[in-house]
Each structure stands twice: as C-alpha cells, then as structure tokens.
Amino acid sequence: xxxxxxxxxxxxALTKMRGGFVVDVSHPxxxxxxxxxxxxxxxxxxxxxxxxxxxxxxxxxxxxxxxxDGGNVWMAPFDWGQTSVTYRTDLFEVEGEESWDMLWDKRxxxxxxxxxxxADAWWCGxxxxxxxxxxxxxxxxxxxxxxxxxxxxxxxxxxxxxxxTLEQALSSGELTAAMTWNSSAVLLQSExxxxxxxxxxxxALTWVCGVVIHKDAPNVDRAYDVIDSLLSVQTGEFMIGxxxxxxxxxxxxxxxxxxxxxxxGLSKRPFEILEAGHFQQPQTQExxxxxxxxxxxxxxxx
Amino acid sequence: MTETSVxxxxxxxxxxxxxxxxxxxxxxxxxxGYLLMSPTLLIMTIGIIVPFLILxxxxxWTRDGFSFDATLTIANYLRVWNEPIFGxxxxxxxxxxxxxxxxxxxxxxxMAYYVAFHVHRNKMMWIIxxxxxxxxxxxxxxxxxxxxxxxxxxxNSGLQGLGxxxxxxxxxxxxxxxxxxxxxxxxxxxxxxxLYVSLEKIDKSLLEAATDLGDGPVAxxxxxxxxxxMPGIIAASFLIFIPTTGDYITPALLGGPDGAxxxxxxxxxxxxxxxxxxxxTLSIVLMLWIAAIALVFLFITRQxxxxxx
Amino acid sequence: xxxGTYIRRPNRPLQIYAVIFLIVLxxxxxxxxxxxxxxxxxxxxxxxxxxxxxxxxxxxxxxxxNALWNSVKVGLVVSxxxxxxxxxxxxxxxRYRIPGxxxxxxxxxxxxxxxxxxxxxxxxxxxxxxxxxLSLYTVGLGHLIICLPFGVATLLPRFEGFDPSMEEAxxxxxxxxxxxFWRVTFPMVxxxxxxxxxxxxxxxxxxxxxxxxxxxxxxxxPMYIWGQLRFPQEFxxxxxxxxxxxxxxxxxxxxxxxxxxxxxxNGNT
Numbered sequence: 001x002x003x004x005x006x007x008x009x010x011x012x013a014l015t016k017m018r019g020g021f022v023v024d025v026s027h028p029x030x031x032x033x034x035x036x037x038x039x040x041x042x043x044x045x046x047x048x049x050x051x052x053x054x055x056x057x058x059x060x061x062x063x064x065x066x067x068x069d070g071g072n073v074w075m076a077p078f079d080w081g082q083t084s085v086t087y088r089t090d091l092f093e094v095e096g097e098e099s100w101d102m103l104w105d106k107r108x109x110x111x112x113x114x115x116x117x118x119a120d121a122w123w124c125g126x127x128x129x130x131x132x133x134x135x136x137x138x139x140x141x142x143x144x145x146x147x148x149x150x151x152x153x154x155x156x157x158x159x160x161x162x163x164x165t166l167e168q169a170l171s172s173g174e175l176t177a178a179m180t181w182n183s184s185a186v187l188l189q190s191e192x193x194x195x196x197x198x199x200x201x202x203x204a205l206t207w208v209c210g211v212v213i214h215k216d217a218p219n220v221d222r223a224y225d226v227i228d229s230l231l232s233v234q235t236g237e238f239m240i241g242x243x244x245x246x247x248x249x250x251x252x253x254x255x256x257x258x259x260x261x262x263x264x265g266l267s268k269r270p271f272e273i274l275e276a277g278h279f280q281q282p283q284t285q286e287x288x289x290x291x292x293x294x295x296x297x298x299x300x301x302x
Numbered sequence: 303m304t305e306t307s308v309x310x311x312x313x314x315x316x317x318x319x320x321x322x323x324x325x326x327x328x329x330x331x332x333x334x335g336y337l338l339m340s341p342t343l344l345i346m347t348i349g350i351i352v353p354f355l356i357l358x359x360x361x362x363w364t365r366d367g368f369s370f371d372a373t374l375t376i377a378n379y380l381r382v383w384n385e386p387i388f389g390x391x392x393x394x395x396x397x398x399x400x401x402x403x404x405x406x407x408x409x410x411x412x413m414a415y416y417v418a419f420h421v422h423r424n425k426m427m428w429i430i431x432x433x434x435x436x437x438x439x440x441x442x443x444x445x446x447x448x449x450x451x452x453x454x455x456x457x458n459s460g461l462q463g464l465g466x467x468x469x470x471x472x473x474x475x476x477x478x479x480x481x482x483x484x485x486x487x488x489x490x491x492x493x494x495x496x497l498y499v500s501l502e503k504i505d506k507s508l509l510e511a512a513t514d515l516g517d518g519p520v521a522x523x524x525x526x527x528x529x530x531x532m533p534g535i536i537a538a539s540f541l542i543f544i545p546t547t548g549d550y551i552t553p554a555l556l557g558g559p560d561g562a563x564x565x566x567x568x569x570x571x572x573x574x575x576x577x578x579x580x581x582x583t584l585s586i587v588l589m590l591w592i593a594a595i596a597l598v599f600l601f602i603t604r605q606x607x608x609x610x611x
Numbered sequence: 612x613x614x615g616t617y618i619r620r621p622n623r624p625l626q627i628y629a630v631i632f633l634i635v636l637x638x639x640x641x642x643x644x645x646x647x648x649x650x651x652x653x654x655x656x657x658x659x660x661x662x663x664x665x666x667x668x669x670x671x672x673x674x675x676x677n678a679l680w681n682s683v684k685v686g687l688v689v690s691x692x693x694x695x696x697x698x699x700x701x702x703x704x705x706r707y708r709i710p711g712x713x714x715x716x717x718x719x720x721x722x723x724x725x726x727x728x729x730x731x732x733x734x735x736x737x738x739x740x741x742x743x744x745l746s747l748y749t750v751g752l753g754h755l756i757i758c759l760p761f762g763v764a765t766l767l768p769r770f771e772g773f774d775p776s777m778e779e780a781x782x783x784x785x786x787x788x789x790x791x792f793w794r795v796t797f798p799m800v801x802x803x804x805x806x807x808x809x810x811x812x813x814x815x816x817x818x819x820x821x822x823x824x825x826x827x828x829x830x831x832x833p834m835y836i837w838g839q840l841r842f843p844q845e846f847x848x849x850x851x852x853x854x855x856x857x858x859x860x861x862x863x864x865x866x867x868x869x870x871x872x873x874x875x876x877n878g879n880t
Contacts, residue, residue, distance in 0.1 A: 331707050331708055332707065332708060332709050332710060334703075334707060335703045335704075335706075335707030335708070335709035335712075336703075336709060338699045338700065338702060338703035338707070339699075339700055339703045339704075339709070339715060341696050341699065342696045342697075342699065342700040342719060342759060342763070343715065343718070343719075345696070345755060345756070345759065346718060346719055346721075346756065346759065348752075349730075349734070349752065349753075349755065349756035350718075350721060350722070350730075350733075350756065352737060353730070353733035353734050353736065353737040354733055356733070356736050356737050356740060357729075357732065357733040357736055360736055409632070410632075412625060412628050412629075412632075413628070413629055413632045415625070416622070416625045416626070416628070416629045417629075420621065420622055420625060420626070426868065427868070430864055430868060431633065432633070432636065434860070434861060434864060435636050435637055435639075435640040437813065437856075437857065437860040437861075437864075438640050438643060438853060438856070438857050439817055439832070439833060439836060439853055439856075440817050440819060440833070441819060441833055441836050441837060441840070442643050442836065442849075442850070442853050443639055443640060445654075445840060446639035446640065446642040446643060447639055449642060449646075449654055449655065449656075450638070450639060450642070452655070454655055454656055455656070456638075456656065459656055459657075487635070487636070487639060490636060540723075540724060541723070544723075544724050544725070544726055545726050545727060547726055548726025548727060548728035548729060548820070549726075549728075549820070550728065550820070551819060551820070551837075555840075565726070565728050568728055568732060569728070569823075572732060572735065572824065578736065581732060582732065582736060585728070585729045585732050585733070588726070588729065589725060589726075589729055592724070592725070592726070596724065
C-alpha cells in the first residue's frame, strides 16, 4: 500500500517539496507544470518504461512545457475534466441559460459554495469577469477578477477544498449551488440527489492533470509501476464510471457509450471538451503568488 | 492535565560562602546542577533559540520568486502595520480566543468548585471523568462539533423536531460562534484542572472563620474563595488563551469565511501563498502581541489581588 | 477532614449543573463511537443502522495502522526522553543552588506560553535552511520541545515535595549516589514519573499543529486523520480506530484507578 500525503492544494505540495519533502510521485495540473519543472525537483519520465503509454491520448501529452529530452516527458497525463457549477435542480431556479452568474446570484446568498483554492476559483472568476486567459496576467485582469471575487464573497457560505463538505451541503440543501469538479456531481447523482453539472454559457474551466516523479524519488521502479497502473484501462474505467473524470487512456472510453460520456461532460476526443471550455494556461511563479495572496485576502474579507 | 507550577522558586536562599572550602563546594554544586540541566537546556536551545533567531532573520527577508532575497529590511513589518487585513485578523483571533477563554473559565469554575467542595468520595473518579474526553483526537472532537452544529446537525434536527424552527439555522456553523463553542469545549480540561487544584488548596478553616464572622455564602465566596482561586484562574486563562490564538484547524473546519484567524494566514504563507518571510513576520508579530497581552493581564490581576488583600 | 458543616450540605443547583456539564462534555466525544457503528460512509444524521463493517475493514487498512504505529513510536520516544530529562532537570532545580535558576526554569517553561504554530514554523524554517529532510524525527523534535515543559512541570512538585533528609540519610548509611537515587529518590518520585510519561505521551500522540509543518512522508495519526476528513470512503475506519483508542484508554484509566486504589488500601493497612 503506498503512503499518501494529501495537501490542501498542489501549491502547498510544491512548497513542501521545496522545503525538502521527498516523495516518489506527485500530481500537478497542466497550469502548474512549467513552474514545477523549472524548480528542478523532478525527473524526466522515460515513456518506454510505461506499457500503457501507447494508448495515451496524444493531445493531452502535448501540453506546454511537457516535452523533455528525446521523447521523454515531465508529466504523464492521467486525468482531465472541468470545474463548473453543480446545482440542485429542485432548489435552484435557473434564469435563462446555465451560467457562471449562478454563483453570483444574490437570491441564493449564503447558499452558495466554492472551492477554496485559487487554482480553480480565480480562473472561474476570470471567466465570469470576461477576462481572456491570454491576458490573465495583466494588472487590469487582476483588478477585474478581484472585483468579481469581492462581489461574490458575501454570498459564499463556505470556501473549501474538501469536496465531501460541498457534496454533503448540496445533498442536504444547505447549498443550492457550488463550484465543483466533475466528481461531485456524479457522486451526488449516483445517490439520487437531483443535481446537475452545469454547462455554463461562458464555458467551463478545463484542465489536465498528471503524475510527475521526484528527482530523488527513493523508489523509482515503484513510481513507474504506479504510473503505469494509473494509465491502465482498468483505472480509466474506474475514473470515468465512478468519478466522472476524463482519463488519459483512449481505450478506457470503450466501455462507455457516447451518450453516457456526454452526460458526464466527457468525450473520446478530449480536446473537443478542453477547447470548448477555458483551458488553463501556465503562469509564472510571480503571478501564482500574487494571485494566491490576493485571493486569500478577498476570502478573509479584504 | 497540567499542574503548572511555573513558579520559579525564585527566592533562593542567598548562599554566602564563608570559607574557601565552602566556596569551592558551592561552586561545584552549581557546576553539578548545570551539568544535570545541560541536556534539557541544550534541547531547548536547539529547539527554541536557534529556530527563533532564524525566524527573526527570515522575517527581515523578502520573497523572491521561489527563493528569498536576504537583504535585511523591515518591509514585511511595514506591510503588517499598514495593511488593515493583518490587524483585523489579529484582533479577530484575540477576540475569538478571548471569548473562548472567558467562556471556558466561567463554565468550568462551578464544575471545579463542585468537585473541590461538594464531592467527598471518589474525587479522583470525578477528575478522571472530566478529563477522559480529552483522550480522544482533537481533530475528531472538532469534527464532531461540525456534525452537531451542521445544517442537518443535532441542534437543527432537534429544534426542527420540536417544531421550534422551520428552516435549519445556518448561523450555527461557519461562524465565529462555532469556533468559540468548539474551542471552549476542546480546551475545557485545561481550565478544570488548574481551577480544581487552586480551589482544593484553599484552607477550609478560612471559610469557617468567615462564616463565624457572619458572612453569608455569597460574601464568603467573593471575599475568600474567589481571590484564593485566582492563581488557578490565571493559569487556566493562559493555558487556553495562548494556544488557541494560534489555532488554525478549528477556524479552517468551522469558521467559514468570517471565522478565519491569524493562524490560518500564517499557515497559508507557508503553503499556498508561499511567502515564508511574511509567515515569519506574522509569527513574530503574533508572539509579541501575546506577550504584551499576557503582561497586561498579569499586571491587572496582580493589582486586583493587591487591592483585595 | 475539617470541612465546615455548610459545605457538607448538598448543593442541588450545583449538582444539576455538574451533570449537565458532563453531558455536554461527553456528547461530542461519544459521537465518534456512535458513528463508527453507523451504516453509512457519511457522518450525518439520521443514523442509518448498526454495522460492524468499519471495524472489519479496519484490519485491512494498512495506512491507518502505519499512521497509528508512527504516532505510537514518536509518542513513546518523546515521552521517555522528556520524562528522563524532566527528572534530571527537576532534580537539579530542586537540589542544587544554581545561579540563574529562575531564568532557566522560565526558559524551559517558555513553550507553554507560545502557540504551537510558531514553534512549528520556526523549526520548519530552521530544518529547511539546514537541508534536513522532514521525517518522524523532525516531528519528534518538535514534540519534545512542547512536551519537556510539561514533563518538568509535572515532576517539579514531586521533587519539591520530598524531604532531602531522606537522601542524606541514605548517603550517611554509606550508599553511593547512584544507589541512593534508585532506592530512595526514584520510588519517591515514581508517581510523578508515571504522570509525566502519560501526559507527554498523550500530548505527542494527539499533536497536530506542529506535526502539520514537520511531517514528512510518514504521517502521524492526526495527520492521517486530517487527510481522511475529506475522503468519506476511508473515514469510517478512522472513526472505528478512534473509538477503539477511546475504549482502550477508558479501560486503562479505570484499571489504573482500581490498581491505584488497591495499592493505597494495601499501603494503609
């Protein structure tokens, strides 16, 4: 059984690793990848050692900053999905189309929830504020996004990265809508709770995450074994069926028909989904720090 | 749990060595004493002084991307002074901890009083009964309060069951009061024990004397019992107030957006925000404020004690 | 027993208060065993029915046991070291005339009046500057610093309370220092030693604030529980384990209580 260390967010994990925390593998997302690689804390992944590599969907390998020397990669993509609004169809009255405005709806003040990490929330704020992700680093964008986040703050009952809390609150009616990943909606639906994972008219936030190997990983062989099994069809079927996340192995989708996949907001051609939404883009460390600092202050009420 | 005899037995007998021989003995005794103390002192030095020197140094650095700019500057302190958020968070932390401390001491006092004065058999049993709950995980106790105060929690279900409310009360969870209630419960043992010890120590004949002099129960309590239990009250207040100001678990789980405390922000500086120098600065500022508050508190209680006696 | 008669009189309101107090004290704690028997992965009302499933699953959850074992290891080492050092320091403080003693005692007691988060952060900064990797050792170092003052504080009254002439008598009888310590001093302070071991073990075993900053890949039990709070699948086993710990500590405390009383009775006759 592997040991896990779970962090509030991937930034926290990276900070801890910068402080000398050594693990075999960790799990960043595409947006953080170039920054993670530039810390020099990770080793290239020799894809020839992964038996499932041939079935990995090429478009999600080819991410900015992922290519290493001689066909090696830094991150083996594993899961992909969306951040959007999960809402109670019986308690939340949608006006017009589904939209990010739902999480800014004053009628439901105190009954809205949000993910706590800026890696999701800030980007969703950018979509709401109409900021193009290409310009997300500009001062103007910062001000615009900060303004919408401040506007939202008094409406939010809880900011948390603990998805169980959000799911339970949605299931009890404590929250009528919350920012979540795919899995929350799928889980709640499987329990018979009337929820929907919105397809906001502005587009959802989309991302790809994967696995990286620490440069001093004590068990490199085990790390490869873990990655290979994460990329396997069995894992993929589980990820899709039980959690509603996209998987990186194309064969994992064979068990599911197109309608099921569509219901989950997935597709065998991930880029259709990723491009249709707002695909996160890598940012500098300076940006990341500034964003987190600003967002934390907003959450605290300033 | 704690019989904080933090008194330092400061009034040492002033040893006045008479002869050279005695002086040598005295010296060697001190030397032996130092030798015995040295492992403890060494560990405390490694564990307190060295880290604190580095913490102070780092608080004078600034963040530079992922590493540090080691030029010494008070920029971080100026930020803490100038940006309203830090002052507000500090005030909120002290308010929450302060209210929790007062609530805990006030609620535990009658309990400790009861055991000290009205329980005559199986006193130990009562003390064990009062401290046993604190053998369970702090985290799970905090979590349990989330279940009690929650939207479908015990209180809301109960009130709804009784037909007293239509909709669950949402202010119970994710609020300052949730943090205060949980802290008061979680730290109760740290109030009960010092209070009990100080009450138990009170010489009962003093109470009888007061009765003989015609004092009623109330006057007797305020003239004798309460002033004499002051050391317990002070110890309990310190033991609760100080650690709770730095807590970040309870606010993180139960505080909601309005319940965040300074501890949450310190933790963030070492986590997501990744500004260690700022985190160091906030830690130092927190410590200085605690020291200041503790001194003022001690001064006031000393004055009060003097006036009473 | 020279209690005044008025004290003997039972105080009804106070009695009722005491009962309510104990109920409020225990209810949140009793939730843990209660939900460990609940047939649902979610900790929420209404209860879903009785099950022993989580206790069964607990045996297969290796990470839970690893975390428990890590906490036990750290707790044992920390409690033994802080108690041994506490004995030595308390003896030095009470038996020797040392200049600057007051300052040193204040210094040792400092962790009692500084929030744990500050120690956690300060040690993290130190260790990372020195390039020391985080591990159970670093957690242990952190715990040692907060446990030492508790050890010394528990032991000091014991040493203060006993008559040094006992030791002197032993020395006069020709016993050497080592023998005197084992035959005279140690039995006298033994209850303090036990109290210190128990107290410091408990503190270390449940410590989270510092462990959060100082833990490496091997989690202590509180760190593990923290990680599992957001994963409902694993959480019931955590509740089951905590309930077991609760039962065992209740049991131990009551046994200790019985033995203690039996010992006292024998001593009195």
